Amino acid sequence: MSGPRFEPVRTVRAYERVVEQIEEAVGSGALTPGQRLPSERELMVQFSVSRSTVREALRVLQARGLVRSRPGDPGGAEVLPFTPAALHKSLATLARVDQLSLGELVGFRMTLDAAANLMAARLRTEEQLAEMESAIGAMRAAAQRGYDAFSAADVAFHDAVARASGNKLIQICQDVVRSIVLGLVSDRIAGEADRAALMARSIRHHEEVLAAVRAGDGPLAARLSRQTMYDYYVAYVPAAERAALRSLLD
Amino acid sequence: MSGPRFEPVRTVRAYERVVEQIEEAVGSGALTPGQRLPSERELMVQFSVSRSTVREALRVLQARGLVRSRPGDPGGAEVLPFTPAALHKSLATLARVDQLSLGELVGFRMTLDAAANLMAARLRTEEQLAEMESAIGAMRAAAQRGYDAFSAADVAFHDAVARASGNKLIQICQDVVRSIVLGLVSDRIAGEADRAALMARSIRHHEEVLAAVRAGDGPLAARLSRQTMYDYYVAYVPAAERAALRSLLD
DNA sequence: CTAGTGCACTGGTCGGACCAGTAGGCTGCA
DNA sequence: TGCAGCCTACTGGTCCGACCAGTGCACTAG
Numbered sequence: 001m002s003g004p005r006f007e008p009v010r011t012v013r014a015y016e017r018v019v020e021q022i023e024e025a026v027g028s029g030a031l032t033p034g035q036r037l038p039s040e041r042e043l044m045v046q047f048s049v050s051r052s053t054v055r056e057a058l059r060v061l062q063a064r065g066l067v068r069s070r071p072g073d074p075g076g077a078e079v080l081p082f083t084p085a086a087l088h089k090s091l092a093t094l095a096r097v098d099q100l101s102l103g104e105l106v107g108f109r110m111t112l113d114a115a116a117n118l119m120a121a122r123l124r125t126e127e128q129l130a131e132m133e134s135a136i137g138a139m140r141a142a143a144q145r146g147y148d149a150f151s152a153a154d155v156a157f158h159d160a161v162a163r164a165s166g167n168k169l170i171q172i173c174q175d176v177v178r179s180i181v182l183g184l185v186s187d188r189i190a191g192e193a194d195r196a197a198l199m200a201r202s203i204r205h206h207e208e209v210l211a212a213v214r215a216g217d218g219p220l221a222a223r224l225s226r227q228t229m230y231d232y233y234v235a236y237v238p239a240a241e242r243a244a245l246r247s248l249l250d
Numbered sequence: 251m252s253g254p255r256f257e258p259v260r261t262v263r264a265y266e267r268v269v270e271q272i273e274e275a276v277g278s279g280a281l282t283p284g285q286r287l288p289s290e291r292e293l294m295v296q297f298s299v300s301r302s303t304v305r306e307a308l309r310v311l312q313a314r315g316l317v318r319s320r321p322g323d324p325g326g327a328e329v330l331p332f333t334p335a336a337l338h339k340s341l342a343t344l345a346r347v348d349q350l351s352l353g354e355l356v357g358f359r360m361t362l363d364a365a366a367n368l369m370a371a372r373l374r375t376e377e378q379l380a381e382m383e384s385a386i387g388a389m390r391a392a393a394q395r396g397y398d399a400f401s402a403a404d405v406a407f408h409d410a411v412a413r414a415s416g417n418k419l420i421q422i423c424q425d426v427v428r429s430i431v432l433g434l435v436s437d438r439i440a441g442e443a444d445r446a447a448l449m450a451r452s453i454r455h456h457e458e459v460l461a462a463v464r465a466g467d468g469p470l471a472a473r474l475s476r477q478t479m480y481d482y483y484v485a486y487v488p489a490a491e492r493a494a495l496r497s498l499l500d
Numbered sequence: 501c502t503a504g505t506g507c508a509c510t511g512g513t514c515g516g517a518c519c520a521g522t523a524g525g526c527t528g529c530a
Numbered sequence: 531t532g533c534a535g536c537c538t539a540c541t542g543g544t545c546c547g548a549c550c551a552g553t554g555c556a557c558t559a560g
Contacts, residue, residue: 322553
């Protein structure tokens with residue numbers, strides 16, 4: 001027979017307990033964004049730990065994007081609204097340390113963007129269509145002014161589609177991965193010889209995507225958006241990885 | 251005319267400088283997983299800061315999953331291989347604080363899983379097919395033993411597909427979001443009245459997906475996988491959100 | 501040669517101290 | 531009476547020194 005099953009005692013650091021409690025308070029809504037934590041000196045009394053411990057806990061919470069500290073600010077650390085900053089940091093680390101290839105990143109974007117278009121084609125409002133329209137207008141205007149402005153307008157379009165999809169998770173992941181991809185290829189695109197042709201083609205493709213979204217044809221919008229992104233980035237993806245990307249196309 | 255453009259001076263904390271330097275060393279490959287950082291007392295000499303500052307920096311790095319500290323360990327903090335733990339934490343926080351709905355999470359999974367199947371159908375090796383096959387076998391065997399074992403086998407199948415897709419980013423995000431979804435619904439599925447029927451149907455669906463992957467029919471595998479996941483979770487998704495999920499189906 | 505012990509080192513925590521910066525009340529001048 | 535300026539009471543950022551509990555390793559006694 002087996003006696004009582006003892007669990008291994010996990011020694012838990014004091015600062016972790018502090019992190020847990022504050023995280024719980026934020027997660028449960030007891031602390032809402034904008035509210036202030038007590039000062040560090042007050043927290044050390046409430047938690048019965050030293051200030052070093054409180055500060056280590058606050059550093060962890062800050063790294064997770066939950067709070068922000070400012071010196072000389074009466075009222076202590078501020079509880080922040082969620083931002084994908086921590087998510088971005090994690091993914092950026094993943095991309096760098098774990099050697100995520102450009103092909104994988106682009107494949108991911110193709111997938112998410114297609115899904116966003118698929119959903120947006122059914123769920124979009126007239127207002128959101130107007131946003132996409134104006135984003136394309138901005139792309140046209142920016143094509144004369146250089147790559148940076150063009151890229152910003154392009155981002156605005158994709159973000160409008162993502163918002164129209166109604167799926168915040170897609171929107172946020174899309175945003176994070178996009179910024180990483182742009183960081184990897186923007187130099188090379190900016191140095192592209194016939195950048196004008198690239199931008200002109202991209203605008204035409206975006207117009208087709210928008211037309212499909214407007215028509216409510218989700219599958220078409222998804223297919224076009226995948227193709228658009230493929231065409232836009234394929235030149236920068238190593239040949240060995242292109243097969244994987246092509247398998248995402250219809 | 252414009253004079254020299256001064257940038258606003260960003261006061262940067264001492265511990266942030268320490269974080270940056272160590273992060274850079276890890277990111278650039280100067281420090282590889284398994285290697286050890288100098289001890290805290292050694293670091294405070296090298297960085298010319300106090301031990302408190304070193305420790306706050308290490309806490310941040312630890313929160314990002316880059317290093318791990320263990321008391322009494324000669325050689326200091328250990329550089330860790332990347333794990334999606336930090337990513338998971340960020341997403342879990344997002345789901346909790348930012349009120350990600352189950353519908354959004356499931357929609358995201360449907361999207362990623364479909365993409366994984368699409369790519370896996372073309373890129374899978376015989377070995378990976380065998381893994382999927384054995385995972386389904388485990389699902390069949392586990393159906394008798396209860397929901398937990400069944401769920402584990404189900405996870406193994408989806409993970410095998412994700413690996414076969416060759417896209418680590420899809421695999422990791424899939425893993426993270428899946429664990430969050432399971433955390434939300436496992437209780438309700440475990441209490442399902444005709445759980446046996448649910449599992450039997452799920453096994454049949456998975457077999458169909460595998461057949462499509464084996465046949466190399468990516469679009470079919472993607473469509474079936476979306477439908478499988480939709481059927482599996484739709485009962486737990488609020489009616490108002492189901493329309494968005496249905497827009498992902500063909 | 502091995503089992504056991506002790507030391508040197510690790511990170512974890514504590515307490516106190518000082519600094520630079522901010523906010524807001526207070527004071528003095530107009 | 532009104533306002534500009536100072537002054538104080540905070541804040542977080544950093545440093546220092548100290549102690550504890552745990553670990554690994556070398557040394558020692560059997």
